[in-house]
Amino acid sequence: MINRKNLNRNKKYYEKHGYAVYKKTIDVDTIKKIKIDLDKFLKVSLKKFKKHEVHLLKDKSINSLHNLKKWKWISKIQKEQNIKKIVNSILGIKPRKFGAELFAKPAMTGRDVPIHQDNYYWCTESGKGITIWISLGKSNKKNGAVFYFLGSHKMGLLEHKISYKPGSSQVLKNLDSLKFFKKITPNLNPGDCIVHNSLVVHGSNKNLSKASRMGITLRYLPREEVFDLDRRKIYQKELKKSLKGLKNARV
Numbered sequence: 001m002i003n004r005k006n007l008n009r010n011k012k013y014y015e016k017h018g019y020a021v022y023k024k025t026i027d028v029d030t031i032k033k034i035k036i037d038l039d040k041f042l043k044v045s046l047k048k049f050k051k052h053e054v055h056l057l058k059d060k061s062i063n064s065l066h067n068l069k070k071w072k073w074i075s076k077i078q079k080e081q082n083i084k085k086i087v088n089s090i091l092g093i094k095p096r097k098f099g100a101e102l103f104a105k106p107a108m109t110g111r112d113v114p115i116h117q118d119n120y121y122w123c124t125e126s127g128k129g130i131t132i133w134i135s136l137g138k139s140n141k142k143n144g145a146v147f148y149f150l151g152s153h154k155m156g157l158l159e160h161k162i163s164y165k166p167g168s169s170q171v172l173k174n175l176d177s178l179k180f181f182k183k184i185t186p187n188l189n190p191g192d193c194i195v196h197n198s199l200v201v202h203g204s205n206k207n208l209s210k211a212s213r214m215g216i217t218l219r220y221l222p223r224e225e226v227f228d229l230d231r232r233k234i235y236q237k238e239l240k241k242s243l244k245g246l247k248n249a250r251v
């Protein structure tokens with residue numbers, strides 16, 4: 001349930017740890033509708049995505065999709081009162097929408113997401129952007145839930161290197177720097193969500209379980225955010241190199 005008391009409490013937790021869990025953000029019936037429509041949308045529209053926007057597994061099921069904006073449910077979810085309340089409580093008024101993704105991670109085969117900070121991809125100056133990770137099913141350690149290094153956002157932007165993993169081109173360069181941080185894997189039910197800061201270090205393991213683990217993400221930036229264009233050039237160059245490497249490796 002989302003009310004003023006837990007919004008304030010979660011904001012404090014978020015500021016300290018770089019992420020916060022919001023239970024029962026979207027009701028279970030709406031989640032069911034979302035899942036049915038997502039399935040239909042993907043069947044009809046998958047061919048329309050650019051190659052680097054969608055990553056399939058060997059059996060052609062979707063592992064991740066990095067441009068969900070065209071799906072009509074995204075704007076509906078952005079308009080959900082609870083989502084608006086959460087975003088406003090963290091970022092203030094009129095935050096900027098900054099895209100949406102699907103991390104489908106099917107049962108038995110879903111890929112890991114290497115340890116990273118989102119702002120290495122986003123290249124904003126303040127790093128105050130957020131991701132809302134909405135769980136469409138159960139998400140836990142067994143099926144490859146997202147894990148976080150508590151408080152790691154306070155280190156600022158860290159060095160990354162190319163991971164050559166489809167859909168997640170970057171990985172933190174020095175994993176040793178994480179040994180001082182507690183690692184937490186929140187358990188989620190359908191309709192729960194996590195808000196995480198674009199500088200908090202996080203990742204997820206492979207899904208080797210029999211249950212799929214599916215989440216959609218909504219990204220937001222503070223109204224006044226600007227991009228670091230020099231860094232963006234470097235990132236784009238690395239992305240090109242990564243995509244070329246993946247093509248050659250045929251993964």
Ligand SMILES: O=C(O)CCC(=O)C(=O)O
Pocket residue numbers: 103113118131133144145146202203204215217
């Ligand atoms: O869903 C996952 O496993 C990873 C998600 C992620 O890295 C993100 O939302 O930034």
